[in-house]
Amino acid sequence: MSTDKTRRSQIDADCGNLARGAAILGTGGGGDPYIGRLLAEAAIRKHGPVPLVAVDDLDPDAVVIPVAMMGAPTVMVEKLASQGQFAQAVNSLARYLGVTPTHIACIEAGGVNSTIPIVAAAELGLPLIDGDGMGRAFPEIQMVLPSIYGVRATPMSICDEKGNSGIFDTVDNAWAERLARPATVEMGCSTIISTYAMSGAQVRESYVPGTLSLCDQLGAEVMSARAAHRDPVAAVAELLHGRLLAGGKVTDVERRTTSGFARGRATIEGVGPDAGRSVVLQFQNEHLLVELDGTAETSTPDLIMVLDAETAEPVTTESLRYGMRVRVVTAPSDPRWHSDEALALVGPRYFGYELDPVRFDGTRGVAA
Amino acid sequence: MSTDKTRRSQIDADCGNLARGAAILGTGGGGDPYIGRLLAEAAIRKHGPVPLVAVDDLDPDAVVIPVAMMGAPTVMVEKLASQGQFAQAVNSLARYLGVTPTHIACIEAGGVNSTIPIVAAAELGLPLIDGDGMGRAFPEIQMVLPSIYGVRATPMSICDEKGNSGIFDTVDNAWAERLARPATVEMGCSTIISTYAMSGAQVRESYVPGTLSLCDQLGAEVMSARAAHRDPVAAVAELLHGRLLAGGKVTDVERRTTSGFARGRATIEGVGPDAGRSVVLQFQNEHLLVELDGTAETSTPDLIMVLDAETAEPVTTESLRYGMRVRVVTAPSDPRWHSDEALALVGPRYFGYELDPVRFDGTRGVAA
Structure with a gap:
């Protein structure tokens, strides 16, 4: 140890x-x-x-x-x-x-x-x-x-x-x-x-x-937040220097297994402090784009994570289903992913989304 | 030499x-x-x-x-x-x-x-x-x-x-x-x-x-039959111990390149001695089944060859087109292709044709 x-x-x-x-x-x-x-x-x-x-x-x-x-x-x-x-x-x-x-x-x-x-x-x-x-x-x-x-x-x-x-x-x-x-x-x-x-x-x-150490630390932090009755979702956002975007109930999931990928989109209707808001997630195995009330809030290459609203257990794209209560957390990716060469590999346009990359905090372009 | x-x-x-x-x-x-x-x-x-x-x-x-x-x-x-x-x-x-x-x-x-x-x-x-x-x-x-x-x-x-x-x-x-x-x-x-x-x-x-020697001999035989004003198509049938099935004009070709194969069918309307007869060819890269007036006359694994009616130049499945004058020759395959094990590999049912193999001479089953 x-x-x-x-x-x-x-x-x-x-x-x-x-x-x-x-x-x-x-x-x-x-x-x-x-x-x-x-x-x-x-x-x-x-x-x-x-x-x-x-x-x-x-x-x-x-x-x-x-x-x-x-x-x-x-x-x-x-x-x-x-x-x-x-x-x-x-x-x-x-x-x-x-x-x-x-x-x-x-x-x-x-x-x-x-x-x-x-x-x-x-x-x-x-x-x-x-x-x-x-x-x-x-x-x-x-x-x-x-x-x-x-x-x-x-x-x-x-x-x-x-x-x-x-x-x-x-x-x-x-x-x-x-x-x-x-x-x-x-x-x-x-x-x-x-x-x-x-x-x-x-x-x-x-x-x-x-x-791998970070993964272990993340998992441990979730467990200790739960044990201490702190908010484990907020703990994840804090550890990854990210933000809590919104939370709610999954109301629609479209998912197909095509060309060897799980592709689709999911809709979340806001509840509690986010009541009246609408979150849309688009994914190809991973979450690649999240929109809040019709505006892109974060895109690949930054991280978009969907967690169980209470426990912060991660929700994979293939396990998303109607009725789940989830919260969306976004976080910065390794800064090297934001070079032009890297964005050609993993930017939103590669995946067919017609927009420039949006950072985890909702900003466009070079600011972060 | x-x-x-x-x-x-x-x-x-x-x-x-x-x-x-x-x-x-x-x-x-x-x-x-x-x-x-x-x-x-x-x-x-x-x-x-x-x-x-x-x-x-x-x-x-x-x-x-x-x-x-x-x-x-x-x-x-x-x-x-x-x-x-x-x-x-x-x-x-x-x-x-x-x-x-x-x-x-x-x-x-x-x-x-x-x-x-x-x-x-x-x-x-x-x-x-x-x-x-x-x-x-x-x-x-x-x-x-x-x-x-x-x-x-x-x-x-x-x-x-x-x-x-x-x-x-x-x-x-x-x-x-x-x-x-x-x-x-x-x-x-x-x-x-x-x-x-x-x-x-x-x-x-x-x-x-x-x-390879047989290929060379076949090509030479076609050339010498042409030079001597003999029928080169008949010469091919004779050398391969096969038969002349029928000849006519190509009136229809359906061909798609799907899953990496050239698949399709061609229809030939009889002319000359075969006037009034109809030949249908089915192929997947190779000719696999030939029907004469609606009856299967030869199927895989025996050989089905489509040759130019005058010159005996071979016509490949991807060069078949409307208006060509062709004759169909069938010939026996290596006898080992008629074992049960071999027919499971290359028999008509493998290719989706619901029939038992038909020999080059039109017979079914073990006779040849």
Whole structure:
């Protein structure tokens, strides 16, 4: 156990706080955190705690292989990965590259993609990096900060639970997405991938540090606010330097699983202090745009989180349903996501929304 | 040059007869034989003649790697492969398998898939096997005789002309098709693949021997019949031990490029001795069913060939158009295609036609 409250040195058998915090940073995506928690805890019980290495402590020559689940969260919650599938994805890529991995990493912070790398690290007996490539979750492979630093998504490996596997080696990171997505659809809408193999030096340059510790801290903060009868939703907003946007009752959810994604929109009617107000959320696996009374209040790349109004339990896009009482919290993303190059990857226009990015505090342009 | 008229020992710079014969055996599939011919002749001019090895002469320990084009022939004729792409597919698979290939092979006899392996063999300086895995052409990866002998389609490599590539390693040969087809669609509906890597012993057990020599002989026979003012269409039927079904004018063609295939049907109204008769062809890249006056006359796996009525030039499914004068020839396939196991792979019901197989001579069941 770490002695520093906000920075952990290993991951132990109770992953409840980490999974809860990961689902909050997952901004609606990443699938059911309960499943991710069970997978990680089972692996740690079997193989022992997983050492956590800070990004800044990483040897520049380290061989880092990230692992993640790809597909629609609506499917992930019903079609579980098979045991050994995570280690298989890592080994398949390592073999193709002719390298021996020294560390496992999360490519995104969000739901199961924060906990799956714990399983792979435990199975392989390797340490895990305390960081990720986004500081949040995004739906497509190329949408990671390492993309901007010239790290290649390929060669990447892809595995399903039936025993099928593949390797893609592409001319750019958008092509990795173009080829892996239809393969994922064909393999049953949910696969395990290993991608963005990189050196320790590349991780130190491009990763968002401390994400797993932050997830754990977020989850713990929610629990302690509840225990102390403080408002856990406000506690999340405060810890992430964000704001409480509005709260109310979910009155409509349109959701389709198309092209391997959970896409849709949800409407929330304000209650209590927000009575008479209307919130609309648009999502593609993750929440990408929130409007209040018809005005865009926050858009990708900043974080839009939907939490249970009382408990601050994160509500994933595939579990949103009529009648839920929720509150919407927005928070800043890693500032590197606001460069022109990054906005071309993850800005609202990429997803088909005809507007300039709106920051978590409702401002446009460079102000924050 | 070979001294035996029907068995060649190498492929020289004039591939006209071979390409024409390959398009006849291609039963409508395999793309424009003229393009295949140009590719092969350019490679031989640059690298020299390609030695041809008879299936029976193959060392059982030979390392044989087949190479083929995958996709819709309608696209292949417009989107040419890039130079070196054929050798790249072979090398990519060989590297993944950790082997050094000793021979190149055709996986199917048909159009460009008889001539592309010539290009790969010339580029790599390797001999080519005089045979193929079908004795005709079929539209899907698993539809080869080696499938029936337990040879695995994967690991397979796939490359496009932009520089993207992939490897698939699947639990069975139908899964190779399921994963490579959407990748081919995404890569632009036409790719180069290397698949069914096998030993010389496996080739000797499962291949149809002599196919390239037969293609060459078929093309030569068409030319000599034309020169001698004999009927070249009848000459094709005789050489393949088949029959002349009927001839007429193409009056209707429905063709769509869907899911990476050219699918459709064509109607021919009888002229001359066949006046008043009606022929309907159904195809998925290859001709799979021909009906005469509403009765099924021949179905897959036997060969259905559409030839120009005067010259016996083969007419591919993507070049069929209104007004063409054509004659339909049917011929027996390799007898191994009529086993129950083989019919499950390539019989009419697999393609959605609700009938039992009809032999080239119109008979049903085991008679031929």
